Amino acid sequence: MVGSIEAKSLQSNGSVHHIGLNLEEKLDEFRRLLGKSEKDPLRIVSVGAGAWGSVFAALLQESYGGFRDKFQIRIWRRAGRAVDRETAEHLFEVINSREDILRRLIRRCAYLKYVEARLGDRTLYADEILKDGFCLNMVDTPLCPLKVVTNLQEAVWDADIVVNGLPSTETREVFEEISKYWKERITVPIIISLSKGIETALEPVPHIITPTKMIHQATGVPIDNVLYLGGPNIAAEIYNKEYANARICGAAKWRKPLAKFLRQPHFIVWDNSDLVTHEVMGGLKNVYAIGAGMVAALTNESATSKSVYFAHCTSEMIFITHLLAEEPEKLAGPLLADTYVTLLKGRNAWYGQMLAKGEINRDMGDSISGKGMIQGVSAVGAFYQLLSQSSLSILPSEEKKPVAPVESCPILKTLYKILITREQSTQAILQALRDETLNDPRDRIEIAQSHAFYRPSLLGQP
C-alpha cells in the first residue's frame, strides 16, 4: 500500500503540469459555452449520494476543484441517516488501515468522532461521514472530502448542472420539490441523470417512464437539457482509476461539450444521440443481472451455465428493445460491455447471488444496507407489467394466436414470479433455463428483427 501510494504520487507529480493545463482549458471552454462570467463559478450539484453519484462528484472535485473561483461542486443528501454500530466499526478499520486517510483525518481534526463511534459512544450520520469522503454504500473505498449540503433548496437553487444520482424510485419526488425552488430561474440548468431504473404507466396506453422523462415532467426543463449518462456501474473501480468507458446520451447541443468536459485519462466518455435505448437498456440489464447472480450461485460459478443464461437473457433484451425503439442500437459494443459487467459484478448480480444462497431474503426489501437500492427488483415489476398487457399482443413465429410479449420472455416471467409474486424460489431460474421447450434464443432475435411490431406508444411517443 505504501509502495503504491508512492508510485501514484510520483506519477501525479510528473504529469501534474500537463494535466492541469488541459483541465483548466476544458473548464474554461465549458464555462464559455454556458455563458459564465468572470467572477461567477460553474456550480455543479450532485443530488443523491449513492455509490455512483458520490464517485461522480468526487471525480469532478478532484479534476476541477483546484480552480476555486471557476468551479464549485457540492453534493446533496438527506440528513438523519444514522450509521449503525457494525458499519462504524468497519469504517474505523478502514480508516486505521490506510495511512493516507488516517493522516488526512487527523490533519482536518476529524478523526476522533470515528473513535467515539467505534466505541459506541457516539452516533455518526451519513452526511457527516460523507464530508470526510465516506459513502455509506461504499465504505471500503474512501473518496476525497466533499462539500455536503442537506438542504435541498440551498443545494440546487443556483446550480448550473445538476447530476441526478437518485434511484429512479425517488427521482420524481425529489425533482418535483426542486421545481419549486426553480420557479423564478432565468437560466435553464443542465441535468445529467445517472439513474438506471424505470417505471411503468398503463394509462392512456401502457408505456415506460424513464428517469429523464420524470425529470422533464417534474421540472419543465426542456428535454434538450436533460441527458443520460450510462456505462460503468462498478463505482469503486472507477474511483480507483480502473480504465472505463461511459456514454452520454441526449441532444447534440450539450452531449458533445459535456462528454469532453467529463472525460479523464482513465474515464472515457463518448456521446450518443440514442437516449431512449441507452436509458432503458440501463434499467433492463439490471433485471437480468439479478438472474445472472442466481445462476452463478446455484451452479457454483459454472461458466457453461452462465453462457446459456447469457444467450437467453441477451436475446430477451434484444426482443424488448425492438418493441420500444424503431431502430434500436444493436446490442453490441458499449451496450454489450455494460451488460457484460452488470451480469459479472455489481449489486444487482450480488443481490441475486445472496438470494440464491439464502443469505438475504426478499422480505428484507430492495434497499440493502451497505449496497444501496437494488434497482433490478422494481424494474422486473415494471417491465413485466408493461409487457404482459394484452393490448400489446404479437403473433409469435409458430403459434397462431396472439400472445402478450412477455410470453416470449421466459426469464423475465420467472424473475417476476421469484421476486414480485414470490410464488417460486430462486431454483426456478434454473428450471426455466433447462426447459427443453425453451426456444433457441436466436429465434427470439429473428422475431425481433423481422416483425415490424415496434410500439411507439411504449415510450410515450405519438
Add this chain to the structure above:
Amino acid sequence: MMDHLVETNSVPSRLVEERLDEIRRVMGKADDDPLRIVGVGAGAWGSVFIAMLQENYGKFRGKVSVRIWRRGGRAIDKATAEHLFEVINSREELLRRLIRRCAYLKYVEARLGDRVLYADEILKDGFCLNMIETPLCPLKVVTNLQEAVWDADIVINGLPSTETFQVFNEISKYWKERVNAPVIISLAKGVEAEFEPHPRIVTPTQMIHRATGIPLENILYLGGPNIASEVYNKEYANARICGSEKWRKPLGKFLRQSHFIVWDNSDLITHEVMGGLKNVYAIGAGMVATLTKESATSKSVYFAHCTSEMIFITHLLAKEPEKLAGPLLADTYVTLLKGRNAWYGQKLAKGELSLEMGDSIKGKGMIQGVSAVKAFFELLNQSSLSLQHPEEGKPVTPAELCPILKMLYRILITREFSCEAILEALRDETMNDPRELIEIAHSHLFFQPWLLGQKP
C-alpha cells in the same frame, strides 16, 4: 456423482432408443448393421463428446458402436502419473471401477516410476490427458487410423485445425473405395489463411472437404460450449450444429440430451469462423484480467472493443452474418471468461508461461487462438482488401481498424511487445468509440465473398 447417476437414469431409455433408431433410419442402416461413430483426436472436447455418446447410446450394443482414435506412443510424465494416481484414489467409484476391470495396478506402478503409461491406454480407462481431473467413462480406443475410420458412418473431428488437413488427407486413402459417403461433424475451432490466388480463410470443414472429397453437404460444424469438463459433469449447456438442412436437423436431435441442448443453424460460415475468431480475443481477455487483477470495469472496456472488432470482421467475411447476439454472444462470453485460450493469456501476463514454450501446452492441449491471430491478422492486412478510412479518407487495410487484433499479433507473433501492451492499446485515447466500428460494418458494403472461397 450419485446425483448424476440418478439424473441419467431419469431419462427414459425408450426415448433414447427412439432417437437412435431414427438416426439409423435416416442413414439407412440395416437391422444387423451397427451405426459406427468414430471420434478422431482425443483432446478434451473430442473425448467428452465421444464419452457422452457412449454413455447415452452405448448400451444398445447391436445398434451402435462408438470408438475414438488417437495416436499411439504419447508417454505420460511422472508428475502427471502421480497426479492421476491421486485423482483415482480420491474417488471411490473410480477406484472400484478400475479394480473391477483389473486395470488399477498399472497406475500404482506408474506412480512409483516403475512403468511408463501411454495416453491411449489411460484413455481406455476414461482418462483424457488434457483433462485428468475429470474422469470419463471407459472408451474403446483405436490407435490405427485405417482400422478406426474405414467403415465409419459418422466421424467426429476432434483434431486441432492445424492437424485436420493432414489427418483427413490420410483418411481419404482409406475411403477411396467407399460406396456411401460418411457424415462428418467437426468440433475444430481454428482457422488458417491462404493468400493465392486471393487472400482467404480456410475453415476446418473446408479442409476436410478438400482432403477427402466428401461433399460439403455431409460436413457440419458443431459450435458452442468449450468448457468440456463442465459439459461432461452435466452442467446445462447449449450447442449449435451448423450445415446442410439434410443432416443438421436429424443430427441435432440425435446429439441432444437433457443437459446438452443442440440447436441447428444453416449458417455454417459465421459460426465456424466465429468459433476461431473468439479464441483470438480470449487470449487478450485473459491478459487484461490478469493485468488488472480481475477488474470488471476493465473487462467491460475490453469486451466492448473486441466484440465490435469481431462484428466488423464478420461483415467482411459474410454477406449477412448472423448477429453477434444469442448463442454466438454466449460462446464469446464464456470463451472470454474461462477456457484455455483465456487461461493462456493469463499465464503469459503472469509470466508463468512464455511464448517460446509454443502453443501446445501440456495438460491443456492446443491453444488455437495463437495461430488464429496470425491467420486473421495476415489476411486482414492484405492491401488488396483496403477500404476507405471513416475519418481520414485514405485507404487502410481492415487490420488497421482492429487495434486489438493488431496488438495481439505484435505480442504473440512478432513478439515486439509484452503483454502490457494490450492495456496500452485499450487505453489509447485516440481509439474510436467501438460503436463506430459497428456502424462501419453495417453501413459499408464491403463484403468480400472470396475471403471464404466463395465464387462471386
